[in-house]
Amino acid sequence: MDPTQERDAKYDGDYIHTEHGDEESRSSTSKQELSIETDVPPDGGYGWVIVACVFWLQVNTWGINGSYGVFLSYYLTNNDFPNTSSLAFAFVGGLAIGCAYLMAPVTVCLIRKYGTHVVLVSGIVVQSAGLVAASFATRTYQLFLTQGLCFGVGMGLIYMSYLGIPPQWFERKRSIANAIPAAGAGTGGVIYSLAIQAMIERLGLPWTFRTLALVSLAANLVSAAFLRDRNKATESRHTAFNFPLLKNFEFVLLLGWAVFSTFGFVAINFSLPNFAISVGLTAHQSSIIGALHNLGQGVGRPLIGLMSDRLGRLNIATVLSLMCGVFCFAIWIPARSMAVVSLFATIGGMVSGTFFATVAPVFVEIVGLQDLPGALSLLWLVLVGPGATGEAVAQALRRPAAGEAAYKQVQIFSGMVYVAAALCLWVVRGWKVRQCRMEETRQTPVEEKECETVVVTLEPRDGRTLWHPLGMGRDMVRWCCV
Incomplete structure (x- = not known):
């Protein structure tokens, strides 16, 4: 038998073909590695x-x-919902985020059973139904059920369905392919911040909700029609809760980065429009501030992805998380005029969403592409708390009687959590650099790979652990494109 026939025979022995044409692995370890090696992401095209x-x-x-x-x-x-506290209104928006995150394990299970498109379309319908129902709300609890719960569940089903798809289609350009869609949140925020304010003034609150429902329903259904996943090609493991990952300290630190970043982002994103009013700006100017913050996200997230692919995903995510904390202290706290508030809204928006622009590529660097669905389901479950309570915490820290300084404690809180997020990720970066350096010493010239592609846990030959304090300290300040 010639080498080609021998190789073909080996591949035929490794896999069986089901009646649906899907390849199933006979071995859960070595054969999965073979499949990963033979699957090459298009890195473009469709x-x-x-x-x-x-x-x-x-x-x-x-x-x-x-x-x-x-x-x-x-x-x-306004007094559309009498006798309702600011904390209760804050929980409406927080509930939507919390419900969206809570849908992660549910979505993973549903996709495994029904497929991506069924779950995606179901989420689109539920989200639109929530907005329509909100247009008839006359009491606060009805806002919780519609704009909070129903809208959040639909948004979560949609988001968790498509989140892991772009990384499946790219390798070298994975960060930019993730950051461009992430910019959609900022772009949509610009469009809708200005549109919602104008619609409320001209159409009233009920028809604003109905218009949002119809527009989002049509646009989302068109996008869903062209979406395709590569779950079979990448052999993604859609595990609802991949609890063994929690045994890895580096993964726990990633969750810390996510929790702190979410607290900071929600507090800034939801508080900025009302902060503008607290320093003497008009309602129209406050909507512009909200739009500028979203514009910053729309511009910044693709740039973050581009820099991440060139300079390292962990490097960029760490530096920009720290920069956002610095901006909170240096620009947001002293901001009193429209010009300075607009400056913070724009440049703060460019970096405040660093987590959302880099979450999938950063997690791939640590856990690998196959375990990404399970890792993300754990991540979103952890983020239910900060997502749901982030703005409530901000409103609890707000001091309306303090006038222009009403949001000072919120500003300090936001800055501190972003600094904490950067510290968590800085330690993970040191771990990754150390892992890469140890792997390089074990590779032969034929086996050498770029530093950033190493995603397996290693056991160093000399008995040292990856978490050796002195070695970690050196590698945390060592340059490496990770």
Whole structure:
């Protein structure tokens, strides 16, 4: 038998073909590695259609949610829902985020059973139904059930269905392919922040909700029609809860980065419009501030992805998380005029969403592509708390009687959590650098790979652990493109 026939025979022995044409592995370890090696992501082609679809799905899900600051400012300055506290209104927006995150394990199970498109379309219908129902709300609890619970569940089903798809289509350009769709949240926030304020003034609150429902329904259904996943090609393991990952300290630190980043992002994103009013700006100017913050996200997230692919995903995510904390202290706290508030809204928006622009590529660096669905389901479950309570915490820290300094404690809180997020990720970066350096010493010239592609846990030959304090300290300050 010649080498070609021998190789073909080996491959035929490794896999069986089901009646549906899917390849199933006979061995859970070595054969999966063989499949991963033979599958090469297109790194372009139809992948860019996928990026465009996910971008518009982001526009019409998180873009609408990102405009909740306009709704919040309206609720706080009008009496449409009498005897309702600012904390209760804050929980409406937080509930939507919390429900979206809570849908992660549910979505993973549903996709495994019914497929991506069934779950995606179901989420689109539920989200639109929530907005329509909100247009008939006359009491606060009805807002919780519609704009909070129903809208959040639909948004979660949509988001968790498409989140892991762009990384399946790219390898070298994975960060930019993830960051462009992430920019959809900012782009949608710009569009909807300005549109919602104008619609409320001209059409009233009920018809604003109905218009949002119809527009988002149409746009999301068109995007869903062109979306395609590569779950079979990548052999993604759709495990609802991959609890063994919690045994890895580096994964726990990633969750810390996510929790702190979410607290900071929600507090800034929802508080900025009302903060603008607290320093003497008008309602129209406050909607512009909200739009500028979303514009910053729309511009910044693709740039973050581009820099991440060139300079390292962990490097960029760490530095920009720290920069956002610095901006909170250096620009937001002293901001009193429209110009300075606009400056913070724009440049703060460019970096405040660093987590959302880099979450999938960063997690792939640590856990690998196969375990990404399970890792993300754990992540979103952990983020239910900060997502649901982030703005409530901000409203609890707000001091309306303090006048222009009403949001000072919120500003300090936001800055501190972003600094904490950067510290968590800095330690993970040191772990990754150390892992890469140890792997390089074990590779032969033929086996050498780029530093950033190493995603397996290693056992160093000399008995040292990856978490050796002195070695970690050196590698945390050592340059490496990770």
